[in-house]
Amino acid sequence: MIGGMANSPISAPTPRAASVATERLLLRPVRQADVPAITRLWTDPQVRHHLGGPVAEQVVRIRQRRVVGAPGVHAVVRAADGVLLGIVTVEPEAREGETEVSYQFLPEHWGHGYAREAVAAVVEATLAGTPSVVALTQEANHRSRRLLEAVGMTHVSSFVEYDAHQVLYRRSR
Incomplete structure (x- = not known):
């Protein structure tokens, strides 16, 4: 679900934040032109495996009708060419009052550190405005756990939810 943050200053994302920038990426609100790539995220068997x-x-x-400009949903685009790589979502008070961060990236962009960079930027910025951030992934999703x-x-608990073994991670200020 959920990268290394560049040493660039970022502002804390709120559910309606305009953008977050890193050395290689721009995280901005979803636009209508992003919908085909985001639809791939929702329908690609590799992306949706876990x-x-x-x-x-x-x-x-x-x-598709709701994602454009949706609060807390950041389109992750490569700054050099504007290609949409994936999305990072911030949901305040999603899990027992804590802010949850999740992510999905298109398979052709896996393994380049983009997800790690984007997620790190969002987690850092989110922690500026909330005491902790959580993320949930399947126990079997080793790549996501490493990210x-x-x-x-930090891994804080394991449990079964959605008919699968899950792990909950947390980072606090």
Whole structure:
């Protein structure tokens, strides 16, 4: 679900934040032109492998109408060429009152450190305005677990939810 942050200053993202920038990336509100790539995130079997599988067509249509400018949903684009790589979502008070960060990236952009960079930037910025941030991933999602640990999050609990073994990570100020 959820990278190394560049040493550039960023402002704390609020649910309606305009953008967050890192050395290589711009995290900004979703635009209409982003919808086809984001639809791929919701329907790609590789992306959705640890997220319960591809989203049903009816749900995709509803999400397509709601994602543009949605509070807390950041389109992650490569600053050099504007290519959409994925999304990072910030949900205040999502899990027992704590802010939850989640992410999805298109498979062709995996392994380049983009997710780690984007997630690290969002976690750092979010911690400026909230005492802690959590992230949830499946126990079997080893890549996501390594990413969460790389951005300073700590495994705090394991449990079964959504018919799968889950792990909850937290980072506090």
